[in-house]
Amino acid sequence: MNAAAPALVEVDHVRQLYPKGSGEHLLVLDDVTLKLRNNEIVSLLGRSGCGKSSLLRIIAGLMPASEGKVAIGGRDVAGPAQEVAMVFQTFALFPWLTVLENVEIGLEALRIDSAERHKRALAAIDLIGLDGYESAYPKELSGGMRQRVGLARALVVHPKVLLMDEPFSALDVLTAETLRTDLLDLWCEGRMPISSILLVTHNIEEAVLMSDRILVFSSNPGRVVAEIPVTLPAPRNRLDPAFRQMVDDIYALMTARPAGKQTQGAFPGTGISMQLPRVSPNIMAGLMETVAAAPYNGHADLPALAGPLHMEIDDLFPVAETLQLLRFAELAEGDLRLTDAGRRFVDLDPDGRKRLFAQHLLAYVPLASHIRRVLDERPAHRAPASRFRDELEDHMSEQFADQTLRSITSWGRYGESFAYDEATGVFSLDNPS
Numbered sequence: 539m540n541a542a543a544p545a546l547v548e549v550d551h552v553r554q555l556y557p558k559g560s561g562e563h564l565l566v567l568d569d570v571t572l573k574l575r576n577n578e579i580v581s582l583l584g585r586s587g588c589g590k591s592s593l594l595r596i597i598a599g600l601m602p603a604s605e606g607k608v609a610i611g612g613r614d615v616a617g618p619a620q621e622v623a624m625v626f627q628t629f630a631l632f633p634w635l636t637v638l639e640n641v642e643i644g645l646e647a648l649r650i651d652s653a654e655r656h657k658r659a660l661a662a663i664d665l666i667g668l669d670g671y672e673s674a675y676p677k678e679l680s681g682g683m684r685q686r687v688g689l690a691r692a693l694v695v696h697p698k699v700l701l702m703d704e705p706f707s708a709l710d711v712l713t714a715e716t717l718r719t720d721l722l723d724l725w726c727e728g729r730m731p732i733s734s735i736l737l738v739t740h741n742i743e744e745a746v747l748m749s750d751r752i753l754v755f756s757s758n759p760g761r762v763v764a765e766i767p768v769t770l771p772a773p774r775n776r777l778d779p780a781f782r783q784m785v786d787d788i789y790a791l792m793t794a795r796p797a798g799k800q801t802q803g804a805f806p807g808t809g810i811s812m813q814l815p816r817v818s819p820n821i822m823a824g825l826m827e828t829v830a831a832a833p834y835n836g837h838a839d840l841p842a843l844a845g846p847l848h849m850e851i852d853d854l855f856p857v858a859e860t861l862q863l864l865r866f867a868e869l870a871e872g873d874l875r876l877t878d879a880g881r882r883f884v885d886l887d888p889d890g891r892k893r894l895f896a897q898h899l900l901a902y903v904p905l906a907s908h909i910r911r912v913l914d915e916r917p918a919h920r921a922p923a924s925r926f927r928d929e930l931e932d933h934m935s936e937q938f939a940d941q942t943l944r945s946i947t948s949w950g951r952y953g954e955s956f957a958y959d960e961a962t963g964v965f966s967l968d969n970p971s
Contacts, residue, residue: 544612546734547574547597547699552606554592556935564935566592568759570606574699579725579735581745581752583788586852589760590738594701597736598622611698620648623692623732624701627708629684631676631691637663638672641690648695662690665729667720682713689721696731703738711848722748726772740851742788742841746781747774754791758813764791782841789840789872792855810905810926811933814945815856819895819952823883825857826866829876830884836876843874864898896953905930905946909965910955919967923947923958926965 552570555563567589574580582590595601597608599619608615610622623644631640641659650658663672666686676684685705692700706714724730739745745752746768754764766788774781828847829838844854858874861867866880876884883894899906909926913919923943930939947965950956957968 545573584755623697
């Protein structure tokens with residue numbers, strides 16, 4: 539690839555804001571600038587909520603940017619861009635249409651005559667390995683086959699750029715691997731009628747396996763914090779030491795603390811406005827037990843953990859960072875190390891674990907101590923969840939407020955710090971001693 543070649547896609551200082559419950563705006567993307575050139579696959583790598591999918595929709599012209607601009611082939615994008623096609627995570631097929639009709643649908647929008655539509659759709663179906671299923675309906679197909687239909691529908695319009703929004707994440711491991719390999723084979727053989735691919739993923743190995751370049755996004759808001767060229771020869775072998783080293787380096791990059799300042803990691807905000815991920819106490823306990831046992835003995839490399847546990851970045855990082863928030867572990871440079879409290883937790887019986895968890899929850903999670911303080915101060919020791927939800931929505935979107943409240947409810951119940959009645963929507967001290 540020639541770095542001096544003209545950009546096929548150019549994203550220039552894009553910002554994206556969404557309204558919050560308080561009437562303010564949530565900054566999702568901040569000052570994102572990137573280029574996609576001919577004949578390359580570029581991955582946007584980051585955790586859920588960092589704005590990768592929003593950026594893809596802005597590039598496709600499906601939504602406008604709050605600030606900045608996008609150009610394709612030197613022309614500013616205003617509305618749906620004909621030069622791009624998109625493959626979604628959730629297949630997005632019309633269930634009442636056959637495979638052939640689903641693939642033809644995009645060509646109808648381009649007002650291509652029926653004979654040409656039929657010819658191009660059959661060629662695309664054959665290309666992605668579904669020859670013989672033209673008359674089948676989506677309900678008759680497996681998940682992998684449905685995603686192949688989505689891929690054929692994108693390719694049939696002969697776009698310059700193929701946008702892929704976590705296209706393999708809804709598939710089982712073996713199906714995803716097969717489809718990923720087939721796609722790479724078609725790309726390397728030059729059989730796809732496209733110039734470049736922009737792939738959104740949260741799977742580090744997938745990014746290294748497929749990409750010429752990887753753009754790493756931070757979260758809250760989403761920014762490009764690193765650009766990593768991938769020069770490993772194709773086809774790439776996951777067991778190759780150079781491949782494993784690159785995966786390790788990216789894990790380390792994504793867990794490193796910026797020099798000279800503290801970071802909240804997956805917990806933006808301070809005080810009760812800290813956004814909390816949905817991580818169950820049982821998952822936390824299980825990860826601590828795994829790290830405490832041989833061969834890790836209290837100190838584990840995250841990539842080494844991810845494989846045996848079948849956990850991807852969006853699964854593993856929130857658990858590890860929650861343990862760090864609760865001071866049960868330290869997370870840095872791609873490693874997870876149990877603290878003395880974490881090791882003690884593993885050795886305790888169930889009641890002892892609950893007591894230690896409650897101590898750390900009330901000490902280190904401001905929202906938990908806030909709820910407990912309100913309940914302690916009220917004569918009836920009761921408070922509606924809506925009271926705390928309204929407070930959270932002053933600082934975050936309704937979605938994040940709901941997620942945060944559900945997390946703190948689960949953690950509080952486990953530690954018996956407070957109780958919650960789902961039917962009435964009321965927190966209380968009915969159960970805690």
